[in-house]
Amino acid sequence: MISSPQTESLIKETAKKVLFQKGLLYATTQEIADEAGVNRALIHYYFRSREHLIATLFEEAIAERKARFLNILGMDAPLQTKIATFIDVFIDRATQNPHIDNFIIGEMIRRPNEVKFFCIKDSKLKERLQLQLDEEISKGTIKPISLTHFLVNLSSLCNYPILAKPILQTIHGMSELGYKKFLQERKKVIFKTIFKNNFQNGTSDPAIH
Amino acid sequence: MISSPQTESLIKETAKKVLFQKGLLYATTQEIADEAGVNRALIHYYFRSREHLIATLFEEAIAERKARFLNILGMDAPLQTKIATFIDVFIDRATQNPHIDNFIIGEMIRRPNEVKFFCIKDSKLKERLQLQLDEEISKGTIKPISLTHFLVNLSSLCNYPILAKPILQTIHGMSELGYKKFLQERKKVIFKTIFKNNFQNGTSDPAIH
DNA sequence: TCCATGTTTATCATTTTTGTTAAACATTAG
DNA sequence: CTAATGTTTAACAAAAATGATAAACATGGA
Structure with a gap:
């Protein structure tokens, strides 16, 4: 007899919703x-x-995150395209699951042994990114910076505003709609913070005032 | 009879240690x-x-955060000094309590009503910062950006690497010592990411390679 | 139809965690 | 010293959460 995966899938997706979207990381099985x-x-x-x-949720979460990370930064494209895509995808994805990083971090703390995650230390990806970064630096479009700091800058700028949504909203007095608009503006702001030129487009920028 | 606050204080400080330093946000009273x-x-x-x-922990945590935020950004000094101080203090403080933001966010989600926190929307601080930011922008030391995005950039760059420590360590293969060094390097990197000039000092920068 | 297998439910048992209480202990003023 | 007050402990009670089980239910093939 064929096992219908409907219920299993329903439970898993619901758990993701409760944990990653609602942020109830301590949710009970009930x-x-x-x-x-x-x-x-x-x-x-x-x-x-x-x-x-x-x-299960943890393993899938890090697998998905890893795949996204490697796919975007590993694609065959100019660095500026990769970064613009990274910003776009990570902000949109994180908006859907604003608490997934909190969950991952909490799990990694809770059981430090079982964590394998992934390391880009010796991969060819790192070499290629380093070449592209050096190229941009010599062109003058990016200020001198190590690859690690560059990637951490990128992750920080994309992820923190979503992770810390309640803090931002209260400090800067944002409504739900205001916050949403802010995040979209942010895509351009992040790109401009990282690159000296303005690659994306030349339209007027609502994020300045 | 005088109530000795020793035990009460001990419990509170221990709770902070367990929650904010060890990251065991679900810690039991036992x-x-x-x-x-x-x-x-x-x-x-x-x-x-x-x-x-x-x-109690929550209220003290946001009060302390608010005080630090307002004290540093409200002091009578050039913007570059404020930012340099902000980076230094927030990174060092967050290093001591790496999970405090996680805790604050979790509490704000768990009881959205009782949260007052603070809002800089209409304060004089905001006006003064806006003036200083405009000045830097017209001097060309900061690229055009809104005050809100500027402050969010700053918070993101300072806080995310600490909040997401386990993720960074695994992705970039950092030992405990390597991570510590990384965070110190980061102070300069953040400043240079925000300002176009190099204000702090002219020594060679280990963060580049 | 009826059986076999997989799925779902209601119920119970166990464990964990929180909260209470009364008694023991310590300290200080009189 | 001792009485009064505040502090600490051990033991108990209650609540909440997990996990296990047997019976009910559904479904598809012989």
Whole structure:
């Protein structure tokens, strides 16, 4: 008999929604089951335990993040295109799942052994990025900076405003709509913060005033 | 009889240590009591409930953050000095309590009503900063940018690398020592990312290669 | 139809965590 | 010294969360 993956998938997707979108990282199995509209026992039926469910979410989250990271930065394109794509994709993706980084970090702290994640230290990707970065630096479009700091700058500028959404909203007094507009403006701002020229387009920039 | 605040203070400081330094945001009262070496009932004696303890930590955390923010950005000094100080203080402070932002964000999500935090929208601070920023922009030391995006850039660059420490360490293959060195380098990198000139000093920069 | 297999539910047991209470302990003023 | 007050502890009670199980239910093939 064919096992219908509907319920299993429903539980997993609901768990992602509760944890990554709502930010309830401490959600109980009952809360997840209620949100999914299924009996709590089904979580144990399909995932054995809460811990297994969480571990599954964690593995998928880092796999997805890694794939996105490598796909975008590894594509065959000029650095400026890669970065513009990175900004666009990471901001949009993180907007959908604003608390996924919090979850990943929390899990990595909670069980420091089982974490493998990924390391770009010795990959060819790193070499290629280094070449592209050097090229931009010698062209004068990027100020001298190490590849690591460059990538951390990029990640910081994209991810922090989403991770710290409640803080930004209160400090700068943003409504929900204002915040949304702010994030879209931000794509251009980040690009301009990283590159000296204005690659993306020449339209007037609402983010300045 | 004078109530000795030693135990109460010990519990609170230990709770901060467990939550903000170790990152165990889901820590039980028993874990906190054990870490402090006191009987768990004392937590209820001094703080009534776990919830009250957490609320106390939350209020102090945002008060401290607010004070630091306003003190540094509100001091009577050139913008470059303020920013350099901000970077220095926030990175060092966040290094001591790497998970405090995670905690604040989690609490703000968990009880969206009770959050007052602070808003710089209509303060004189904002006007003064805007003047200083405009001045730098017209001098050409900062690229045109709105004050909000400028401040968010600054916060992002300072805080994300600490908040996402485990992610950075695995992606870029950093040891504990390497990470520490990285954060110190980062102070200069952030300043140079924000300002076009190199204000701080003219020594050779280890962060480039 | 009826059986076999997979799925779902209701119920119970266990564990974990929080919160309470009364008694023991310490300290200081009188 | 001792009585009063504040502090600490051990033990208990209650609540919440996880996990396990057996029975009910559904479905598809012989």
